[in-house]
Amino acid sequence: MLKERGQLKFEDKWPAMRLIVLKLLRQESVSPAEWQDLFYDVHLVCLWDEKGPSKLKEHLQEDIVQFIKQAQARVLSHREEQALLKAYIAEWRKFFTQCNYLPTPFRQLESSLQGKPATGTANLQTSNNKKGQSEESIVRKLMLDSWNESIFNDIKHRLQESAMKLVHAERNGEAFDSQLVIGVRESYVNLCSSIDDKMQIYRENFEAAYIQSTEMFYKLKGPEQLAANGVQAYMRYADNKLREEEARAQKYLEAGSNAVIQCCVKVLVGNTLPILLAECAPLIKAGETDRLQLMFRLLERVPEGVQPMLTELESHITQAGLADMVAAADIITQDSEKYVERLLELFRKFSMLVHDAFNDDPRFLTARDKAFKAVVNDTTVFKLELNTNKSIGAKSVAPESKCPELLANYCDMLLRRTPLSKRLTSEEIELRLRDVLLVLKYVSNKDVFMRYHKAHLTRRLILDASADSEKEEDMVEWLREVGMPADYVNKLARMFQDIKVSEDLNSQFRVSTTRHDAINIKILNAGAWARGSERVSVSLPVELEDYIPEVEEFYKKKHSGRKLQWYHHMSNGTITFANEVGRFDLDVTTFQMAVLFAWNQRPNEKVSYENLRLATELPDSELRRTLWSLVAFPKLKRQLLVYSPSVTIPKDFTEHTLFWINQEFCLIKNSRPQKRGKINLIGRLQLSTERSQLEDNHSIVQLRILRTQEAIIKILKMRKRITNAALQVELVDILKNMFLPSKKMIKEQLEWLIEHKYMKRDDDDINTFIYMA
Structure with missing residues (x-):
């Protein structure tokens, strides 16, 4: 029968309880009866002795600390570093195991200390806490804090030094049992009893020591390698060491510990960045793709490390491309086929460089595109003069690249019956036309290409000189796919329709005339086909003059x-x-x-x-x-x-x-x-005709002026008011698929529109424009 409250004393029960607690701490065998008695006695002490819970905690702590002091003595008896680590890890693992068992019988103690009501009967539970310890157990916290204060703080510096020496030895190629370092890390990770930051002790001690030793090692070794073996060998060394340290960090550090890799990158790459970058330009020039790939891997780890490489690549492509074009000027200026093939060869060469050295990284592809665009639109080798004084609002126009004209000529050679088109298969012609469209993507003045392409198409359709009518129509659709302006492409499509309609008209006309084989008429839509005021007067032979009234009468x-x-x-x-x-x-x-x-x-x-x-x-x-x-x-x-x-x-x-x-x-x-x-x-x-070239140039400039004016008005109608800078950005975005308007042209058209009251400047800010309805 249970005693009345206050009659049972802690002192009566503790000696028997203490024997079982000491057995548990020493991992000695405890019988089921003893295990049950410990549950029961804790319950009784907490239930019937008012001061029992606090006394129980106090005595329990004394025994835990005493046990830890004995463990510390056993650990410190070892002088050799590996033996010390082995002893510590063994003691720690035994103790940490008991941190999971010893708190179980003392749950009633925890409830009493936390002020929770005790149950009337003992719950003789023999399993671990089924609630999964949503918060740290008081006894477990007591055990971990005691270990931390009693042994860990005394020898943690020796532990860290010994562990770091082993890691240092591994970096120098020596072998040892890696579980020693891993065991030390585990104790640092598991020691912290704080619910808010479980990794605090590990991060402030073990990880900090690991980072410091790593930095000191490579600050010494890195310069030695660089001085002894040169930049190329040093890059291989740095790359290998960074990979090693990543693998080592996965083994010795907690997941998510990136600080050590950042430290290695700073020491091995950041500190030698100017020396590494000095090698970049020669490597690009020599096409050393393997070494460039190595450099790219290293510099990519450093903030803004890749940017100088992008600049060097862009500069190389521009200079090498232009030098190649100048060297081949005698050939390419005489032969549009050679010119286009030269450009494509350069593009493939530079694309291969970006692929092999930089894994087609989007930043390097962008640099390639910018540089190749500069080569395509350069006017060093040959240029297209669009100067004309007839244009309203444009006194002179800067020379432009002749590339779009030569691309159009090359397309003509492929699509017309020529020696070139005859020796190529249909698939080869399609591939080459696709190549032309690839180069066209980089052309700034695409409207010039469209002008010449239309002229060549007109000639082929009228002379019936196309090598493959299906390819002709495919080309028009491909131009649409690559973003050529819809009004240009629609006119080309209309030209094919006109030819088909003309064939039907011819069939009907031949039925209505006796001289049906002598003439082939083509009735064409002036809007799609006309090229300015090109009509030329001529006195036709009588044999032809006779047909004109007959054709007109038939058509009416x-x-x-x-x-x-x-x-x-x-x-x-x-x-x-x-x-x-x-x-x-x-x-x-x-x-x-x-x-x-x-x-x-x-x-x-x-x-x-x-x-x-x-x-x-x-x-x-x-x-x-x-x-x-x-x-x-x-x-x-x-x-x-x-x-x-x-x-x-x-x-x-x-x-x-x-x-x-x-x-x-x-x-x-x-x-x-x-x-x-x-x-x-x-x-x-x-x-x-002789004047058609001048008229073409004039109409190109004139159309650009109108397009620019239209785009400005369209933007202003939408925005109502806009700054000059924002207007120029939107304007270039609208016009880029036809041509890139020069700042001079934009300024001239803005002034023209202001003068003709389409828009005005803000009275308070001359750089802001307002739409005038």
Whole structure:
């Protein structure tokens, strides 16, 4: 029967309890009966003795501290460092194991000390705490704090020094039992009884000592390696050591301890950064991709370490690219195919460098793109002059790269029936066209490319000179995919529609006329095809004049209210030339036809330049150009026309220069005259007049002015008011797919729009613009 409250004394129960507690601390065998008795006695003391809980805690602490002092003596009896660590770890692990068992019987003590009501009967529980200890047990905390105060604080410096010496030995290649260091770390991690910061003791002691010893080691070893073996070997050393330290940190430090790696990076890389960067430019120039990859791995660990590498790469690509283009200037300025292939070769070379050395890191790809853009848009080798005084609001325009014109010429060579397109398969042509689009991505003045591409497409469609009509239409869609302006691309698509409609009209016209094989008409939409005021007057041969009313009458029946305009410079035909040698079919422009028909009724006469001008009514520049194509055609060994006196350029023709038919004209093949044959005399004359180049340049500039004005007004309509800086950013973003407006052009158009009351400056801030509705 239980005694009344206050009759049971702590002193009655403690001697028996103490024996079991000491057995538990020493990890001696405890019988089930003893284990149950300890539960029961703790319950009784806490329930029936008012001072029992505090006395029990006090005596328990004394025995724990006494046990720890004995353990400390056993540890300190070892003088040799590894033996000391082994002894400490063994004692600690035994003690830490008991930290999980000893608190179990004393739960009632914890409840009493915390002021919780005690239950009326003893709960003889024999298992660990099922609640999982949501907060630190009082007895467990007592045990850990006692170990910390009694033994750990006395010998922790010796422990740390011994552990760090072992790590130092490992760094020097010596072998030892790594579990010694790991065991010490575990004790630091588990010692802390604070619920708020479990890692405090570990971080402030073990990790701090580890970082300090690591820093001291590499501060000494790093400079030695650099001085003895040079920069290249040092980079390999630093890279290997950083990998080693990462693996070592995973073994000896708690997860998430990045401070030691940051320390190593600072010492091994940060302290030698200027020396490492000095090697960057020579390595890039030499294409040493393995060493660059090594440097990249190291510098990437340092804040802003990669930025100088980006600068060096961009500088190298720009300089090497331009040097290559200048060195090959004689070849590439004469041959657009060689030019484009040279650019693509450079692009592949630089892309391979970025891939092999920098793993296609987006920052390095951006640097490559910026540098390659500078090469593509450079005007050193050749430039496109767009200067014209006709433009409203633009007095002069800076020269631009001729790259877009040459890209368009190369596309023409691939899409037209040429020796190049004939020797390539359809797949190869597609690959090369895709390559052109790749280069086009870097071109600033894309509107120039579109202008020339359209001119070439016009020539191919009118002359029916396309190598593959499917590829032609594919190219238009690819241009759309790469972001070419929709209005440009839509006009190109409309051109294909017009050709298809013209084919149907031709079929109908041939049914309505008796001379159905002699003519092929193309009715084209002026909005999609027209190129300024290029119409040129010419007196057509009677044989052609007769067709014009017939075609117009036919068209009016089909489409009333539409007006036909004849573009004779875009027309061509085939005529038969006969002389004593043989008969030859000649593909000629309408202008060439008009000139040759002047001799149709008088084949043996000599005709002066002035009489030819009166007969053909061609402008002087066009007549000179056309005559030159008939007297000095590069592919002919015997020219169609002969003239006197001899000149070197068409501008030297005078009104008295005489021209006559070469009665010995024929085609020469294998050094033998042929009696039959066909020759194309059109060449590059078709669709281009002398003034068309000037008009093209003028229209490019004019269109840019209008586009810039439109974009400014669009931005202002949206924003109502905007600063100059913000306006320029938005403006470039809108126009970048066509061209990059110069600051001068933007300024001129802003002034023009202000002058014409489309916008105004803010009265209080001249750098802010306000939209005027």
